[in-house]
């Protein structure tokens with residue numbers, strides 16, 4: 306796509322530019338102002354309005370002719386914005402994903418602008434290439450009017466007093482804007498706490514997004530939300546899915562998908578704010594701020610909020626709600642620490658640490674199920690064959706495992722008694738009668754929040770509210786101690802409630 310100058314700017318395909326006129330690539334245009342919105346001229350393109358409201362898209366993502374788009378531009382409904390801004394010889398900024406790292410930009414011989422050094426962003430390449438000659442399109446006309454949906458919530462369950470209090474608080478904050486930390490222990494039932502606030506937002510014609518860093522979480526939440534809000538169209542957006550309902554009023558998405566939105570949401574809920582990769586990737590943080598409307602309510606959900614968030618809440622710089630008690634009212638199981646010697650050397654010699662072996666035998670006799678967390682895929686591949694010699698049903702599962710979902714299913718239905726895993730399963734999987742162990746709990750990957758989450762896998766159901774949590778280690782780490790202290794503190798807070 307090239308842009309033509311005739312005193313006025315006109316967006317037209319390369320082929321339609323007459324010979325006597327000069328066409329220029331988008332990023333080489335002099336600064337120009339978009340015409341103001343004018344209601345009298347051509348009608349608003351309703352479908353385009355729906356598709357483009359709250360988004361920032363490339364031309365290739367919109368199935369409309371340039372002529373249609375140009376008409377809407379002239380009417381002041383669409384803005385063509387720069388996608389990659391150059392601030393200096395080695396300083397670029399991608400306006401879609403916020404990337405400013407020089408090494409994450411590259412040059413190509415471009416078929417669109419015909420230049421040999423057209424700059425593109427590598428950081429958001431998985432969403433389709435954005436090069437500097439491609440504008441980002443945004444809807445700046447009247448926003449798409451979402452309906453007011455009354456009585457959308459059909460969920461019949463009952464909340465505990467602590468959940469109810471949190472739920473009422475959230476509901477009262479919808480439409481006030483600002484930030485809210487919802488700090489709930491693992492197993493507090495925080496999803497149900499969100500329902501009433503979301504229902505209120507739907508009533509107020511708001512657009513809502515719940516974003517989680519993990520696709521697994523989105524897949525687990527989708528059916529629960531669909532059951533709770535049966536009359537509402539809910540879109541699930543995650544890597545690898547064909548998103549047809551991107552314009553839905555209620556969206557559940559992985560955090561990466563937020564890059565596609567701009568000033569879209571009135572209520573934006575970020576699940577597991579402390580979880581990888583969100584807490585390590587500040588561009589995702591930028592995506593969150595970009596995707597929400599200015600006056601939106603931003604809700605952070607976490608069992609283990611970062612120190613920075615905790616401080617903000619303590620200093621009353623943001624609203625905070627605590628749910629220190631699990632929905633069944635029992636305290637969180639506390640981890641016990643078990644020294645197991647130089648386990649890495651033992652594994653290298655194809656031997657299991659004795660304390661771990663005893664734990665496993667007792668575990669298999671008990672008839673209960675167990676997670677065994679290990680620090681890396683390498684350790685997983687070393688230990689699984691050794692464990693299989695004790696019980697052949699034992700399986701290991703890791704992020705890139707092609708049989709990951711089958712194995713998790715087999716664990717869920719009890720065919721696998723003990724599952725060995727890397728940190729992928731630390732969240733979101735709830736199975737009753739499950740104990741938890743960590744081998745190498747002193748390793749760096751097991752930070753405080755990871756250990757708190759792991760301990761939280763045990764005792765989640767009311768039929769089995771406790772459970773054994775054992776950290777096998779070769780020297781206690783600070784993170785192990787902080788995790789234990791964290792759980793003790795939450796239990797104390799919970800005791801004050803009962």
Ligand SMILES: [Zn+2]
Pocket residue numbers: 399400401402403404426427428429430435
């Ligand atoms: Zn980018």
Ligand SMILES: [Zn+2]
Pocket residue numbers: 415416417418419420423424436437438439
């Ligand atoms: Zn180009």
